Amino acid sequence: MITLDQIKSFCSTDPIRFKLAEPFNLEEWTYATDGRIIVRIKRGLETLQTAKEANINPLSAYNGVFTDWFKLPAFEVEPEPVPPEPKRTICNECDGTGDCDCYCPKCDGECEECGGEGEITDLGPKPPPYPIGIIKGTVFNLRFIQKIQRLGEMEWSLGEKGMMAFRNEDCEGRIMAMESKVLNERPAVTLI
Numbered sequence: 001m002i003t004l005d006q007i008k009s010f011c012s013t014d015p016i017r018f019k020l021a022e023p024f025n026l027e028e029w030t031y032a033t034d035g036r037i038i039v040r041i042k043r044g045l046e047t048l049q050t051a052k053e054a055n056i057n058p059l060s061a062y063n064g065v066f067t068d069w070f071k072l073p074a075f076e077v078e079p080e081p082v083p084p085e086p087k088r089t090i091c092n093e094c095d096g097t098g099d100c101d102c103y104c105p106k107c108d109g110e111c112e113e114c115g116g117e118g119e120i121t122d123l124g125p126k127p128p129p130y131p132i133g134i135i136k137g138t139v140f141n142l143r144f145i146q147k148i149q150r151l152g153e154m155e156w157s158l159g160e161k162g163m164m165a166f167r168n169e170d171c172e173g174r175i176m177a178m179e180s181k182v183l184n185e186r187p188a189v190t191l192i
């Protein structure tokens with residue numbers, strides 16, 4: 001049985017899409033989406049909002065004809081790296097004084113690098129790009145596929161326009177493919 005916490009992991013973390021940060025209900029279904037994946041489970045769970053309150057009509061995502069259902073082989077991808085806590089470090093430009101000593105007439109005397117604070121926020125190294133995989137010639141983010149598979153064993157079907165459907169006895173959903181040009185940027189695993 002899929003729990004609310006599990007379905008919540010498909011919600012948006014984008015502050016612009018704050019209404020999609022929580023699952024929502026429409027009729028007997030409970031939905032979660034981030035705009036790239038949508039999943040719904042057949043028994044309604046108690047959610048904080050309805051589809052109307054989330055300002056979304058999720059039904060349009062469920063159009064499309066899907067035939068030829070298939071299973072995906074098991075695969076492993078590296079877990080998503082936990083972003084490091086941002087660190088405050090002394091500004092190298094002004095050695096932590098926050099001052100600018102350029103004596104340029106236009107200068108306000110504040111270090112440009114740190115805005116006069118003497119410290120900068122170090123976000124750490126950039127995380128590696130997420131793993132990609134090819135499913136019947138179409139490219140997908142494997143982290144998403146793995147996340148869906150954790151909901152239980154799924155059947156999959158590719159539709160038009162790079163949309164892939166997934167379903168089991170408890171839930172069904174859709175995931176959008178990635179543009180195939182990412183294949184020029186990094187290697188991909190062919191799943192099927």
Ligand SMILES: [Zn+2]
Nearest residue numbers: 091094111114
């Ligand atoms: Zn500085």
Ligand SMILES: [Zn+2]
Nearest residue numbers: 100102103107
């Ligand atoms: Zn200056």
